[in-house]
Amino acid sequence: MADEISTPSAPSSSRSEGSGPSSSGPGGRPPGARPSGPGGGGRKFFRRKKVCKFCVEKIDAIHYRDVRLLQQFVAERGKIVPRRLTGVCTTHQRGLARAIKQARNIALLPFAARY
Amino acid sequence: MQRTYEIMFIVRPDILDEDLDKLIAGLEGNITQGGGSIKSLEKLGRRKLAYTVKKFNDGNYVLLTINADGSLVGEIERRLRVSEPVIKFISVRMDEEEKRVAKIKAIRATRKKLSAQPPAAPTAAAEPAPAPAAEAASA
Numbered sequence: 001m002a003d004e005i006s007t008p009s010a011p012s013s014s015r016s017e018g019s020g021p022s023s024s025g026p027g028g029r030p031p032g033a034r035p036s037g038p039g040g041g042g043r044k045f046f047r048r049k050k051v052c053k054f055c056v057e058k059i060d061a062i063h064y065r066d067v068r069l070l071q072q073f074v075a076e077r078g079k080i081v082p083r084r085l086t087g088v089c090t091t092h093q094r095g096l097a098r099a100i101k102q103a104r105n106i107a108l109l110p111f112a113a114r115y
Numbered sequence: 116m117q118r119t120y121e122i123m124f125i126v127r128p129d130i131l132d133e134d135l136d137k138l139i140a141g142l143e144g145n146i147t148q149g150g151g152s153i154k155s156l157e158k159l160g161r162r163k164l165a166y167t168v169k170k171f172n173d174g175n176y177v178l179l180t181i182n183a184d185g186s187l188v189g190e191i192e193r194r195l196r197v198s199e200p201v202i203k204f205i206s207v208r209m210d211e212e213e214k215r216v217a218k219i220k221a222i223r224a225t226r227k228k229l230s231a232q233p234p235a236a237p238t239a240a241a242e243p244a245p246a247p248a249a250e251a252a253s254a
Contacts, residue, residue: 058223060216064207065123065178106123106205107174110165 050087054096062095064102070109074100078110117182119154119213124195124204125174128161135175138200142179142191149190151183169202180209 053072054062062069073081073088073096080100083093103109126135135158143153159176168174183191188206195204 060219061212064205102205102207104165105203107125107164107166107168107203114166 052087052089052092054092055089062092062099064099064106064108067103067108070096070100070103074109076113077115078104078113117151117184118208119210120181120183120188120206121209122179122181122188122191122195122204122206124177124179124201125164125168126177126200127169127171127202128173128175130175130200134200135177138198139177142194145191145194146181146183146187149183149187151181151187154180154182156180171202174202 053059059069064070073086075081080097083090086093088096100109104111126138130138139156139158143156146153155178157178159178161173162176163173164171192204192206195201
């Protein structure tokens, strides 16, 4: 209980945040995201915004034959890497997943890598 | 209805070259007899398999692009399944994907035209622009 009381009082005393939450609330930023933002702990790394490789390099057709390309989106053990990690857009991730599955079927990519 | 298909199959690695050619020739014969046509034939050569198939760790890849009916593709698949040297195959329909890519390319081409024009466009836009302003001023 002591923590709960002390934490809200600390920001209000140190900074004039009383007007802060009210102004940022309608701004569209969810309140849960605030602590991780620049206002929270000083973040050392600025995370680069991920971009879809296929959109940027204008690769239209994701073909099951180009193993080199597909391999970039397959983890070490043969899993398809989720797009939250690779930054591939939804449309291309769908095509990519299809191509990887086709490539697996014709033994160009492993279903599960040998360990 | 004729559609574009891509058939890739793996032939066992211990097959002789002439036997492989014979197998491919037989397959070509089947396709042309069944009313299809061969667009391209590519021997991708020997390649390591990603996993063991029928106790083989590498295989001869052959890629065949054809125009054929769906029923003919079914027939070819059946033949591939029964032919002993073929250890794995996949057939993929390509025409819709090709159409989609062509569409994207067409859209991109029109966009490029727009981006190429601006050097000329501002001068054209600049000329009519003062006239309405002058009219407005006079009015």
